Amino acid sequence: MVAQKRLKLITGFSKLMPMIFEGGADPMVADDYMGQVENHLTSINVSDYHLKIILATYKFSKDAKLWWKSVINQHKVEYMRLYMFELFYEKYFPVTKRWELRKQFDDLIQGNMSVTEYENKFTSLSRFAP
Template sequence: MDRVDQMLLLMQQQQQMMVTTMQQQQQMMATMMGAMAQNIGVPQPTPPGQPSPGSNVGNLFERFQRYRPPTFAGTHRPEEAEYWLNRVTKLLRPLHCTEAKSVELLSYLFEKEADLWWESVLRSIPEGHVWTWGEFEARFNVKYLPQTYQHERENEFLRLQQGGMSVAQYENHFTELSRYASEMIASEAIKMRRFTAGLRSDIRSKICCVNIRTYAELVEMSIKAEQDEERVT
């Protein structure tokens, strides 16, 4: 073997040693990073079948519980069921969670008869079903707010007049009862006409000639007309 061949062989051996050394260093670095992750608490992959931290409904429920939501054991009095649903719905709003999560949170509040009913509902739907709020509310209403009760509230809405109430009180009742007559006020224009018809004549006469474009503006103008009337008297 001449001198040139010897030099080439030596260079190849040196290159092979460098590659081996780099591989060893990479392996050592990976081992060190794994140890550091365990020591400083870097999140590791979530085991199959377990929710990842921060994304499960448990954290939302802890926040929800701070508002002390009332439980629901079922009732044969529709007004009690309606009051409960309205109350917990308001408590859900600050959480800004999805409709499916909202349904799941409320399901934790069911007790006794209501819990048995909910379990029967869950058995009747496909596994992995994603709930919408409208679907949940429809199921709840069928069980606890029968058609006779809803028809009574619908008729109450149709008969609603301001009478001795303030405009603000009248508007609260109007909004509450309008849920049972949504088909009758399908557009904002119809809703505005129905609201105006229920106002006292003295207030209605003050806004009838004003160009009002939205329901919110109608309520605002009605309150202003009421305040003007009070100043005069």
């Protein structure tokens, strides 16, 4: 029964066509990936943390998959809850980068940008400035 439920959730999640996350050095890609995963998990109504972790890591490949294997060798996934997501952000979107983006938001001026460009930049950076 549990295996059928898990398969149904993985199938539903896959139908939403989440992007593949390879890891890498661009923290914005990591943030976009996790934002997309959170939206998908909400849309298929997943509330169980263990299943959230399984689905969030389902599309990991390359560096991200290797990193995840090292994490699960050190931690029991079923007890991780939100800790997995904290580990993910520590690895792929360090606090120093988040602070840098917050400073960019704080220092943002329109300058030579059009109103639309400025609004897009403002919106993009505003998520880093509560």
